[in-house]
Amino acid sequence: MRTAVFGGSFDPPHNGHLALCLFARELAGLDRLMVSVSKNPFKATAAASDDDRAAMARLLTREINSAGAFAEMSTWELQQPGPSYTIDLLRHVAALHPGDELVLLVGEDSYRQMPQWKSAPEIPKRCSIAVFGRSGGETADPPVNDHLFPAHHYDFDMAVSATKIRQRVAAGQPIDHLVPPSIAAYIAEHGLYRS
Numbered sequence: 001m002r003t004a005v006f007g008g009s010f011d012p013p014h015n016g017h018l019a020l021c022l023f024a025r026e027l028a029g030l031d032r033l034m035v036s037v038s039k040n041p042f043k044a045t046a047a048a049s050d051d052d053r054a055a056m057a058r059l060l061t062r063e064i065n066s067a068g069a070f071a072e073m074s075t076w077e078l079q080q081p082g083p084s085y086t087i088d089l090l091r092h093v094a095a096l097h098p099g100d101e102l103v104l105l106v107g108e109d110s111y112r113q114m115p116q117w118k119s120a121p122e123i124p125k126r127c128s129i130a131v132f133g134r135s136g137g138e139t140a141d142p143p144v145n146d147h148l149f150p151a152h153h154y155d156f157d158m159a160v161s162a163t164k165i166r167q168r169v170a171a172g173q174p175i176d177h178l179v180p181p182s183i184a185a186y187i188a189e190h191g192l193y194r195s
């Protein structure tokens, strides 16, 4: 089985995440996808609570699975003490699904940060890496050494980010074109991201 791991803050999940997962299923030949809600040590405190981010990530997996079931949501990282690191998640998934080939799904911005991640050299030994282009993703991070972090790069171009969505909600602007309907409804019902 080819099992993909897709970690994120999902604060909130959006159409970029949804499209990336559907695209990955077809192009990377995935059998299974774990969507893992993280406590990202590189990000400032989350805007929504862990419970709300997990609930929205669950809605994301439902949206993904409406095109054929293969995704599940994991709160394993949230249950760990302290910050969560991708290498620990990969070890956890390897133990859960022994013998599976693991594929780590990341956007270009995350891939550029990978050399700074905990136990970074071990990551490509544990999984293959699938990188999705990130439109408008100006970043100060230098390109990654392809020999140290070999990756398959997919052309991908969706100019949506969770930051933009939080800003739009705070400004009272619509977000219906940026998130799946179930997640737009959850944000409205729970009053998330209002200033």
Ligand code: ATP
Binding pocket: 007, 008, 009, 010, 011, 016, 017, 020, 105, 106, 107, 108, 109, 110, 111, 132, 133, 134, 135, 156, 158, 159, 160, 161, 162, 163, 164
């Ligand atoms: P924020 O704006 O709060 O930084 P985000 O939109 O980057 O959030 P995350 O939950 O941090 O969302 O992203 C999880 C993963 O999805 C990361 O690997 C990120 O690079 C990737 N990703 C998110 N949005 C896109 C996008 N539009 N195109 C490609 N990759 C994306």
